[in-house]
Amino acid sequence: MSGKFMIYGATGYTGKLVARTARALGMRPLLAGRNEARLKSVAGQHGFEYQAFGLNDRQALTAALSQVDAVLHIAGPFAHTSQPMREACISTRTHYLDITGEIxxxxxxxxxxxxxxxxxxxxxxxxxxxxxxxxxxxxxxxxRMPDAVELTLAISGLGRMSRGTAKTGVESIGKGTRVRRDGEIVALGSPPRREVDFGQGPKPAIAVGWGDVATAYHSTGIPNITVYFEASPELERMASLGAIGRWFASTGFMQRRLKGAIESQPEGPTDAERREGFAVLVGEAVNEAGDRIVSRLRTPEGYTLTAMTSLEIMRRTLAGRAVPGFQTPSRVFGPDFIVEFEGCTRRDMNG
Structure with missing residues (x-):
């Protein structure tokens, strides 16, 4: 292996943060994306090589991937970009990593x-x-509970979103709230609600179609999975949309309007906001007998953690620790992988 990797989507908010972090870690990725002027600017700040091409240019994509051992794909929404990149990686035998959260x-x-x-x-x-x-x-x-039949994950501390994350959320409006029931992904007409203790007493939380509805099943085999976010005014507004409201918000006209409004927002959280921010995740497992266990995980702010974990997984991939096939982080690196990162602490609450 050459030990060389590509960051595709290096000019977006997360891409620039990951590129900056890579330089601080002494890594030298090939930066790539569609906009040559922006790529030149980002690459010039760090002394990185760059290549500009769109994912619809299969010849250029294949040629670029042939120069690297792995790609860290950051350009979303991944519903549009994952397939061409993944298929090109398979044809060029290039390891594929991305930062999607899309089921x-x-x-x-x-x-x-x-x-x-x-x-x-x-x-x-x-x-x-x-x-x-x-x-x-x-x-x-x-x-902790090998016979668990129900898994609940709840997340608090999600601050300002990047424009890319917000656009991905807009595209999912019409899909309802997706959960896993008896091993199958199903969409609910209205989101379940409950209270979750993130460390400062019970807080209202609303179910969302987060990526773990897919991945947690592949990692654990637990057949019933629901993911919650701590309730916020924005989430409450989304949750209050009925079937007609979700349909209207998913029409082409409204999608364009909503995405246009996102473009006027800040690119993402500031460095100060990222330094001060943190997230808390709560896991709850229940077995057939009704036994219940709870664990709580605290991490750095989400975009900061994304730069940390994605580049560490890339480092391990280039070091020969990749496992062929579709994989989840915990299947390859184990459940304790997350607590290896600075600022990540986990506590078992009972059981």
Whole structure:
């Protein structure tokens, strides 16, 4: 292996943060993306090589991937970008990592397992805050309760979103609240609600279609999975949309309006906001007998953690620790992988 990797989508908020972190770690990625002027600017700040091309240019994409051993794909929404990148990685035998949190993308990557194994490459979507901490927490809950039949994950502390994350959220409005029931992903007409103690007493929380609805099942085999976010005014407004409201918000006209409004927002959290921010994740597992265990995980702010975990997984991939086929972070690196990072602490509350 050459030990060389590509960051595709290096000019977005997260891409620039990951590139900056890579330089601080002494890594030298090839930066790539569609906009040559922006790429030149980002690459020039760090002394990195760059290549500009779109994912619809298969010849240029294949040529670029042939120069590297692995790609860290950061350009979303991944519903549009994952497939062409993943297929090109399989054809060039290039390891594929991305930072998606989109359920359909995880399931599409899982469906490509046989192709990835045949190519001898690892396909690991979700190597950032989506879904490293929650996936490791899910695996930890499974280890604590091997006979668990129900898994609940709850997340607090999500601050300002990047524009890319917000646009991905807008595209998912029409899909309802997705959960896993009896091993199958189903959409609920209205989101379940409950209270969750994130460390300062019970707080209202609302179910969301987070990536672990897909990945936690692949990591643990637990058949019933629900993911909650701590309630916020924005989430409450989304949850209050009925079927007609979700349909209207998913029309082309409204999607364009909503995405246009996102473009006027700040690119993402400031460095100060990221330094001060943190997230708390709660895992709860229940077995057939009704026994219940709870664990709590605290991490750095989400975008900061994404840069940390994605680059560490890339480092391990280049070091020969990739496992061919579709993989989740905890399946390859174990449930304790997350607590190896500075600022990540886990506590078992009972059981």
């Amino acid at each position: 359909d993308v995880f399931e599409a990557c899982a469906a490509a397992d046989a192709e990835a194994r045949e190519a001898g490459i690892m396909v690991m979507p979700g190597v950032g805050f989506d879904v490293v901490p929650s996936d490791c927490l899910a695996a930890h809950m499974k280890a």
